[in-house]
Amino acid sequence: MPLPRLIPCLDVAHGRVMKGVSFVGLRDVGDPVELATFYSAGGADELVLLDIAATPDDTETMTSVVVQVAEVLDIPFTVGGGVRSVDDASRIIESGADRVSFNSAALANPSLITAIANRYGSQAVVVAIDAGGGVVHTHGGRVATTSKVLPWAMEAAERGAGEILLTSIFHDGQRRGFDLELTGEVRSVVSIPVIASGGAGNAQHVADALRITDAALIASIVHENPAGLPGLRRELEELGIQLRPLKERV
């Protein structure tokens, strides 16, 4: 098994990182390129850039962000938000992202999963599931659909998804820990990896998630903590989680 992954998530709107990251020493806390570099240097295993505005007007802005991030990063990154077609996915991947993530578009048109997987391989396809009360939600968690989470996760995997990004909308932002039960259930019905998301408040929460699944998406826990990612990594290692050994470039 590969080592458990820590994946900081940057919410981007109109080319800027939202939810300010409170670090000293950054010239521009809203610059996605600078933050991506910062987290990569801090030991992130991967990054997610989520375009939370994703209006058609923003397409060019986001593409340019992807190009610039790809230029500086030497770890993989996923781009989500605004992926509605194979062309959208192509634009993002051919601009340098490793993977695309999408939620509403997959639900509305599940064949999109297969189409993107056929073109770029399953490893490039992350299906995001916003779960609450056993059903899938869309529109940033505001709209409940009638699709049940577990059957949808299985269908997404069968159609070619390479990973599931599972957010518990009731846990998200609460900082009381991940929804371990839901994460375990989803992971038990699919044979692709699952990223747990929503609810990390401290290192113990992240450790609990990494013991039962493949990766954890983290946001405010590293954005708002001055010790940031290196501190979290140290705490996790003290809790017995084996993370990838970091190497300095000589």
Next chain:
Amino acid sequence: MSDVVVVDYGAGNTHSVRAALSRVGRTSVVSSDPETILAAERVVLPGVGSARSAMHHLLETGAASALHERFAKGDPILGVCLGMQLALETTEEDGGVFGLGLLQGHVKRLTSSRVPRLGWAIVEPWGDAYYFAHSYGADSSDTVATSDGISVAVQSGSFFGVQFHPEKSGAAGLEILEQCLSLV
């Protein structure tokens, strides 16, 4: 003339490989033109896409012959991920495809409990962690390194292939890239 030719097989993202090459001080060009492949100092066969369309593209453009020619001369070629797999004899991907046959062995669907195998894993005997994203793996007597019991680096003559993505593996990846490119 560029230092390195990144062989194009129409599969999209060659940005990361080129960015990594420039980080280790190499200029590069992306091409499937046989003349360009024959002229470049070093050859990298990158790794994103599907086996069938990649092989089709390599054969159709003449890139495959150019690769054979350089291999026969003992010129260094680095294969990454699918680029490594294509150097073997066959792959099970896409219902079965013949590879370039530069190395002995076959590519098979992974039998790991979770596929795709995604994330960082330690490679032995080197001891560093590298980033993997694959559903198929090599079964080859030319294996020189493994990870979780899977063949992840193969070498025969002047061809060196890695299953992981050195361009996405931080400092450890750049180090391997540098070493491979400095082979005489």
